[in-house]
Amino acid sequence: MNKAWILAAVLATAVGIGLAQGQRTGGAPQGAQSEGALGQRPGADRQPELPIPNIREYKPRTTLVVPQHPVPRAKFPVIDIHSHQPTPISAAQFDTIATAMDALNLRVLVNASGASGDRLRQGLDAIRNSRHKDRMVYFAQINFRNVGPGFGQRAAQQLEADVKAGALGLGELMKDFGLRATKADGTRLEMDDPELDPIWTTAARLNIPVLIHTADPQEFFQPINYTNERWLELALYPERRFPPSQFPSFDALMGERDRLFKKHPKTTFIAAPRGWHAHDLGRLGRMFDEMPNVYGEVGAVLYDLGRQPRTAHDFFVKYQDRILFGKDSYQPDEYPYYWRTFETADEYFDYYRDYHAFWKLYGLGLPDPVLRKLYYQNALRLVPGIPKAGFPN
Numbered sequence: 001m002n003k004a005w006i007l008a009a010v011l012a013t014a015v016g017i018g019l020a021q022g023q024r025t026g027g028a029p030q031g032a033q034s035e036g037a038l039g040q041r042p043g044a045d046r047q048p049e050l051p052i053p054n055i056r057e058y059k060p061r062t063t064l065v066v067p068q069h070p071v072p073r074a075k076f077p078v079i080d081i082h083s084h085q086p087t088p089i090s091a092a093q094f095d096t097i098a099t100a101m102d103a104l105n106l107r108v109l110v111n112a113s114g115a116s117g118d119r120l121r122q123g124l125d126a127i128r129n130s131r132h133k134d135r136m137v138y139f140a141q142i143n144f145r146n147v148g149p150g151f152g153q154r155a156a157q158q159l160e161a162d163v164k165a166g167a168l169g170l171g172e173l174m175k176d177f178g179l180r181a182t183k184a185d186g187t188r189l190e191m192d193d194p195e196l197d198p199i200w201t202t203a204a205r206l207n208i209p210v211l212i213h214t215a216d217p218q219e220f221f222q223p224i225n226y227t228n229e230r231w232l233e234l235a236l237y238p239e240r241r242f243p244p245s246q247f248p249s250f251d252a253l254m255g256e257r258d259r260l261f262k263k264h265p266k267t268t269f270i271a272a273p274r275g276w277h278a279h280d281l282g283r284l285g286r287m288f289d290e291m292p293n294v295y296g297e298v299g300a301v302l303y304d305l306g307r308q309p310r311t312a313h314d315f316f317v318k319y320q321d322r323i324l325f326g327k328d329s330y331q332p333d334e335y336p337y338y339w340r341t342f343e344t345a346d347e348y349f350d351y352y353r354d355y356h357a358f359w360k361l362y363g364l365g366l367p368d369p370v371l372r373k374l375y376y377q378n379a380l381r382l383v384p385g386i387p388k389a390g391f392p393n
């Protein structure tokens with residue numbers, strides 16, 4: 001099914017390009033790719049004499065010489081509000097993680113992998129009995145399966161028990177909530193389904209935040225063609241494709257999510273990967289303006305922030321009380337790219353994953369007060385149960 005969809009998309013693009021070229025006189029300068037070119041130049045129809053490299057082969061070495069300031073260790077201690085760790089974690093695993101955390105100046109990880117009931121208690125016990133008991137905390141989880149009458153009440157009661165046991169928040173509610181989770185009658189569970197209301201009102205009453213990941217990058221919902229910024233990733237990972245024949249559109253899911261956020265203004269929601277609007281910070285800003293109960297974390301969208309350093313800088317300054325640090329995938333060697341992007345004004349430096357972004361990053365050069373809020377102060381405010389040890393006053 002996916003193959004047919006891709007083929008149709010590629011054909012549609014080919015037709016589209018053909019039409020666009022036909023509209024211009026004599027074809028696009030230097031081929032269809034040079035969108036910014038100004039009209040015809042001599043030699044515009046030239047073809048390369050050498051074999052054209054594929055997308056993974058062309059890796060030009062930059063000749064740019066500018067100051068470099070790698071940042072292996074964050075300037076202030078950091079709370080990662082969105083991490084994924086084993087449950088329960090073994091003493092040896094935790095020793096390894098704590099050593100890496102110390103080198104990075106990562107102070108606390110929020111384990112958002114999802115645990116509830118006995119499993120949550122096992123996870124919490126493993127941390128309490130470890131040598132690093134103030135370095136990891138838990139959020140509780142809800143499994144949205146076969147949602148029918150009474151589900152919301154039962155889930156809310158379980159959430160309350162989990163918080164009593166020591167969970168400090170709810171989530172990560174994964175993207176399946178919205179994309180794939182179904183009700184008992186087989187229909188898709190809409191995120192703002194009234195059956196779930198007791199969960200959100202209970203979170204508000206218990207004063208715990210809800211970490212929620214809705215949908216995926218916008219391009220995952222678009223045809224896979226050579227104008228799609230995530231072509232390589234979509235070509236590599238079939239499960240990341242959300243064709244319209246099988247899934248709601250990106251905007252339909254965002255609309256559903258926003259209705260949920262607005263319906264429960266007393267519930268604090270942390271939208272994972274910036275609600276996937278890091279490529280359109282104006283949209284995210286309007287969302288923050290309209291919904292004072294919504295916060296954003298920065299995991300997995302560094303490539304979007306680092307290609308708009310001035311816009312992102314101004315956004316972080318304006319919304320400095322609404323942003324949290326979260327990395328999602330726990331890879332110790334990737335954190336320094338975040339520190340460098342947030343803390344320095346470096347130019348044109350490498351990003352770590354070619355299928356996220358084929359471009360370079362630029363530093364935002366955030367001021368210290370904003371860095372402190374991003375790294376730990378906002379998290380301590382939203383999640384008061386996080387151990388305060390190790391943070392400056």
Ligand SMILES: [Zn+2]
Nearest residue numbers: 082172328329
């Ligand atoms: Zn996650």
